Amino acid sequence: MPPKAKKKRQNEVFALGNEAVVEGALLAGCDFYAGYPITPSTEIAEEMARRLPFLENGVFIQMEDEIASLGTVIGASLAGRKAMTATSGPGFSLMQEHIGYACITEVPLVLVNVMRAGPSTGMPTSPAQGDVQQARWGTHGDHPIIVLSAGDVQECLEMTVTAFNFAEKYRTPVILLLDEITAHTREKISIPDPEDAFIYSRLLPSMPPEWYMPFEDNMRGVSAMPPVGTGYRYHVTGLTHDDHGYPTSKPKEVEHFVYRLFRKIDQFFYDIQLVDEVQCEDADCCIIAYGCVARSAELAVQLAREQGEKVGLLKLRTLFPFPRPIVEKMIRQCSSVLVPEMNMGQISREVKRVNNGQTKVLTLNRIDGQIITPGEILKKILKG
Amino acid sequence: MAKVTQLIHNYLRHTKKFPHVFCPGCGHGIVLGSLIRSVHSMNIPKDDIVVVAGIGCSGRIPVYVDFNTVHTTHGRALTFATGIKLANPRLKVIVIMGDGDALSIGGNHLIHAARRNIGLTTLVLNNHIYGMTGGQSSSTTPFGCYSTTTPFGQMEKEFDIAEVTRACGANFVARATVMQANLMDRLISTALEHPGFNLVELITPCHTQFGRKNKYKTTVDMYKWLKKNATPIEKYRELPPEKQKDRISTGIFVQKDCAGLEQRYIEARQKLTGGGK
Numbered sequence: 001m002p003p004k005a006k007k008k009r010q011n012e013v014f015a016l017g018n019e020a021v022v023e024g025a026l027l028a029g030c031d032f033y034a035g036y037p038i039t040p041s042t043e044i045a046e047e048m049a050r051r052l053p054f055l056e057n058g059v060f061i062q063m064e065d066e067i068a069s070l071g072t073v074i075g076a077s078l079a080g081r082k083a084m085t086a087t088s089g090p091g092f093s094l095m096q097e098h099i100g101y102a103c104i105t106e107v108p109l110v111l112v113n114v115m116r117a118g119p120s121t122g123m124p125t126s127p128a129q130g131d132v133q134q135a136r137w138g139t140h141g142d143h144p145i146i147v148l149s150a151g152d153v154q155e156c157l158e159m160t161v162t163a164f165n166f167a168e169k170y171r172t173p174v175i176l177l178l179d180e181i182t183a184h185t186r187e188k189i190s191i192p193d194p195e196d197a198f199i200y201s202r203l204l205p206s207m208p209p210e211w212y213m214p215f216e217d218n219m220r221g222v223s224a225m226p227p228v229g230t231g232y233r234y235h236v237t238g239l240t241h242d243d244h245g246y247p248t249s250k251p252k253e254v255e256h257f258v259y260r261l262f263r264k265i266d267q268f269f270y271d272i273q274l275v276d277e278v279q280c281e282d283a284d285c286c287i288i289a290y291g292c293v294a295r296s297a298e299l300a301v302q303l304a305r306e307q308g309e310k311v312g313l314l315k316l317r318t319l320f321p322f323p324r325p326i327v328e329k330m331i332r333q334c335s336s337v338l339v340p341e342m343n344m345g346q347i348s349r350e351v352k353r354v355n356n357g358q359t360k361v362l363t364l365n366r367i368d369g370q371i372i373t374p375g376e377i378l379k380k381i382l383k384g
Numbered sequence: 385m386a387k388v389t390q391l392i393h394n395y396l397r398h399t400k401k402f403p404h405v406f407c408p409g410c411g412h413g414i415v416l417g418s419l420i421r422s423v424h425s426m427n428i429p430k431d432d433i434v435v436v437a438g439i440g441c442s443g444r445i446p447v448y449v450d451f452n453t454v455h456t457t458h459g460r461a462l463t464f465a466t467g468i469k470l471a472n473p474r475l476k477v478i479v480i481m482g483d484g485d486a487l488s489i490g491g492n493h494l495i496h497a498a499r500r501n502i503g504l505t506t507l508v509l510n511n512h513i514y515g516m517t518g519g520q521s522s523s524t525t526p527f528g529c530y531s532t533t534t535p536f537g538q539m540e541k542e543f544d545i546a547e548v549t550r551a552c553g554a555n556f557v558a559r560a561t562v563m564q565a566n567l568m569d570r571l572i573s574t575a576l577e578h579p580g581f582n583l584v585e586l587i588t589p590c591h592t593q594f595g596r597k598n599k600y601k602t603t604v605d606m607y608k609w610l611k612k613n614a615t616p617i618e619k620y621r622e623l624p625p626e627k628q629k630d631r632i633s634t635g636i637f638v639q640k641d642c643a644g645l646e647q648r649y650i651e652a653r654q655k656l657t658g659g660g661k
């Protein structure tokens with residue numbers, strides 16, 4: 001036996017997608033979880049309940065409902081914690097009002113939504129991707145939001161870390177969409193050492209309290225956020241507010257405030273837009289997919305290539321803000337685009353909007369609680 | 385009088401534009417004054433106080449005072465407060481809610497916060513009506529009273545806030561009316577230093593929405609009604625049932641010394657990390 005090269009050993013575990021989310025959250029420095037049990041997201045809460053009490057200030061609490069869960073998470077985040085919750089379809093619907101509250105008060109938090117077949121109680125143990133547009137537009141009013149997705153277990157970990165980083169960096173709630181298949185897949189993953197991981201934490205004020213303006217505009221559009229109880233006494237309100245945080249309805253101040261909310265996301269679009277390109281360089285037909293369907297699509301690309309078809313895959317990790325530039329590039333390059341998804345066409349809608357009649361957009365939808373197989377995708381490609 | 389004015393000035397926000405939103409004769413300002421006197425008499429630093437409020441007239445209280453203040457969504461103030469308290473148990477978290485906030489939309493949260501016995505000081509400003517929305521009936525509108533949504537009289541029985549909270553297992557439950565400034569100061573001060581979940585129900589008049597529809601000619605009549613009917617709980621219990629009907633029992637209903645949830649959590653965590661390998 002030759003001696004093994006001394007490589008930095010990474011911590012390898014065999015984990016569920018939901019467990020990988022927990023690993024990612026702990027890696028990102030999350031130490032507060034409030035949630036309510038709902039299939040198929042429960043393993044996240046269960047694992048958090050086991051792990052968090054061992055952290056120095058870790059808190060796990062099971063609340064009375066999803067509304068309370070997200071309220072508690074917002075409270076904890078205001079007190080300076082990195083906090084998260086996880087839920088699924090019906091619970092996600094209940095959380096909408098507080099998502100809006102977190103948007104307007106610019107409170108960083110991570111919300112994992114494991115998508116199950118709906119509407120209503122639907123099929124609790126079957127996968128779907130029907131909450132995509134709800135994640136973007138579920139709460140009332142105009143607001144920007146970041147929505148991410150993950151397609152395999154390693155990605156669950158990575159995207160959870162990314163979600164926390166984005167939340168802290170841009171002071172916004174971030175929604176991570178998984179589907180039941182990804183959440184309940186068990187795979188070997190490697191957990192990076194904390195010193196190897198890139199972790200971002202929110203900006204703290206450097207000025208004395210009497211100079212501090214809680215919602216001040218600056219180059220980044222993101223103001224510093226001190227935890228409550230540290231001497232920076234400011235007002236947090238869900239009402240439209242001015243730079244001091246006081247309620248206002250003056251058109252000028254309102255416009256300034258809402259435009260800043262959008263600008264802080266828009267101007268860092270290229271940082272937020274995460275996509276994976278698989279064999280896209282010479283592709284003539286591009287599959288645009290996300291979540292577990294992207295895994296089927298990856299095999300479909302391989303099978304199609306074996307048959308001499310020039311097929312590529314654009315895998316979306318960021319769903320919103322929609323990665324328009326990169327999708328546009330593929331649209332211009334390809335003679336057709338295929339969007340397979342487990343709903344009646346929620347991302348294909350975005351693709352068609354971007355496409356604006358430039359090329360052929362094919363859709364492949366499945367809503368019977370079954371995964372879209374590589375064979376189905378391949379058949380659709382060959383049929384054109 | 386001059387002294388009181390000065391005290392208020394130490395606690396009001398200088399950057400906040402006035403006038404405030406409360407109608408003439410509203411009881412909310414009296415409650416805020418009482419809260420400030422209690423905080424001041426106990427020498428709690430401003431930085432350690434977080435005031436969390438819901439929606440409606442009572443939700444507008446915290447914006448004027450120089451503490452850490454959070455104006456949350458309707459009925460959910462207790463959930464935000466739970467998060468803040470668990471994240472930083474050192475803070476004194478005061479929750480201000482109206483009757484619609486606490487018992488109608490937020491009833492579930494109140495029940496569970498009391499059951500958990502988490503260290504929050506809750507002030508419920510009960511004016512028996514939805515004030516800011518325009519005088520609709522709430523779950524504490526007395527039987528037979530008129531509101532914009534009960535134009536022929538309320539047909540449902542009302543909640544007794546203090547009774548509900550007591551039944552759910554809160555540590556400290558008390559009631560006062562805004563006509564009893566000294567009692568109010570005493571109760572709020574006690575609640576501020578008491579462990580576990582504390583609730584003080586404060587009966588406050590809303591002449592604009594409740595009084596005018598229910599045969600109170602002026603604001604003063606409403607205050608007279610409070611003064612006439614407020615009965616200390618010891619006396620109230622001795623009254624025959626037919627006389628109890630219109631009376632408002634005041635004073636301390638429950639006073640227990642169980643540890644609050646945040647305390648229990650800290651102890652459990654120490655056991656795990658200190659005793660465990």
